[in-house]
Amino acid sequence: MTSAPTPRDLRSELDSLTTEAFRPELAEIDRLPTLDIARLMNGEDAAVPGAVARCLPEIAAAIDAIAERMAQGGRLIYAGAGTAGRLGVLDASECPPTFNTAPTQVVGLIAGGPEAMVTSVEGAEDSKELARADLDALGIGAVDTVVGISASGRTPYAIGAVEHARAQGALTVGLACNAGSALAGAAEHGIEVVVGPELLTGSTRLKAGTAQKLVLNMLSTITMIRLGKTYGNLMVDVRASNDKLRARSRRIVALATGAEDADIERALTEADGEVKTAILVLLADVDGATAARLLQESGGHLREALAAGS
Incomplete structure (x- = not known):
């Protein structure tokens, strides 16, 4: 020693x-x-x-x-x-x-x-x-x-x-x-x-x-x-644990998809609040369960999931 x-x-x-x-x-x-x-x-x-x-x-x-x-x-x-x-x-x-x-x-x-x-x-x-x-x-x-x-x-x-x-x-x-x-x-x-x-x-x-x-x-x-935790420069894996982050989640979905507020709310509901899943619901035009499966198969990489779902 x-x-x-x-x-x-x-x-x-x-x-x-x-x-x-x-x-x-x-x-x-x-x-x-x-x-x-x-x-x-x-x-x-x-x-x-x-x-x-x-x-x-x-x-x-x-x-x-x-x-x-x-x-x-x-x-x-x-x-x-x-x-x-x-x-x-x-x-x-x-x-x-x-x-x-x-x-x-x-x-x-x-x-x-x-x-x-x-x-x-x-x-x-x-x-x-x-x-x-x-x-x-x-x-x-x-x-x-x-x-x-x-x-x-x-x-x-x-x-x-x-x-x-x-x-x-x-x-x-x-x-x-x-x-x-x-x-x-x-x-x-x-x-x-x-x-x-x-x-x-x-x-x-x-x-x-x-x-x-x-x-x-x-x-x-x-x-x-x-590791696929972002989509471009958007924090698509953000955890919405307070009011500010819930507002940010909606803004991120809007920036990624250009969707209307009503569609964003629908997608987030289908995705159980998961931003990445909601974006995939809107961009790939799939339901929440399908979006979750595609993300799981792509190891959480949104771009790969989008390619697989298109």
């Missing part, structure tokens, strides 16, 4: 990380007018999309691999600590209402558990063993994907999750914001979005957090596009 790093070792390690670098030119930032600080911060943020753009080939390769596994029934599992873990939980929690995924299909693990979403859990991020236990509780398997998230790329919890998942035959992705990171090196797909030193030294909830959010948006959204 590897011994824990000493405080001196850890300080030396942090000194070597781009995300932890001190910027002398900002040492007087607290004396600037508020508008000037806001301009500085906005300028820093503007550099993030360019850093993500440089990683697009790696991001796309990871997405294709994730989608292939999820099409076989696999899960997408994020694992991280602190801000990185919270971003993973956030992305996972938004998939059921947006894409009608099962709550277990996209999962966010944060070191220390749900309590760590709102408060610090001492020592949790330093434990590879905790990551292994969290994954074992999910019964990780070969069709699953585990995405380790860590701005520094050195967080033991994220690295431990990737190492253990890989040993179980799962697909692994390492998302970090430093070049040559241990996390990216441990994963089959390494994504290193190097955004540079932060406005506040070491505050990786800033540019690094923004970069991670942008990449996670891509991983989940484009994977769901590949």
Whole structure:
């Protein structure tokens, strides 16, 4: 078992990380007018999309691999600590209402558990063993994907999750914001979005957090596009769980079909409120049961179902 790093070792390690670098030119930032600080911060943020753009080939390769596994029934599992873990939980929690995924299909693990979403859990991020236990509780398997998230790329919890998942035959992705990171090196797909030193030294909830959010948006959204969860740029698998989403469902059916309100209501009734099924009812001129069967046979891909029903 590897011994824990000493405080001196850890300080030396942090000194070597781009995300932890001190910027002398900002040492007087607290004396600037508020508008000037806001301009500085906005300028820093503007550099993030360019850093993500440089990683697009790696991001796309990871997405294709994730989608292939999820099409076989696999899960997408994020694992991280602190801000990185919270971003993973956030992305996972938004998939059921947006894409009608099962709550277990996209999962966010944060070191220390749900309590760590709102408060610090001492020592949790330093434990590879905790990551292994969290994954074992999910019964990780070969069709699953585990995405380790860590701005520094050195967080033991994220690295431990990737190492253990890989040993179980799962697909692994390492998302970090430093070049040559241990996390990216441990994963089959390494994504290193190097955004540079932060406005506040070491505050990786800033540019690094923004970069991670942008990449996670891509991983989940484009994977769901590949899985047939959209029709063009319409969220046809949206779950209508409140008044706003019910109104959005009707609007999506209208945009996809151009049908009149009365026909939309009829189709949604036949489809038990399922947007994708209602669209197929209208565009293929079939009943709800037939539309549901065509979608099942096409693996949920509306374009394929339309082709089969025409």
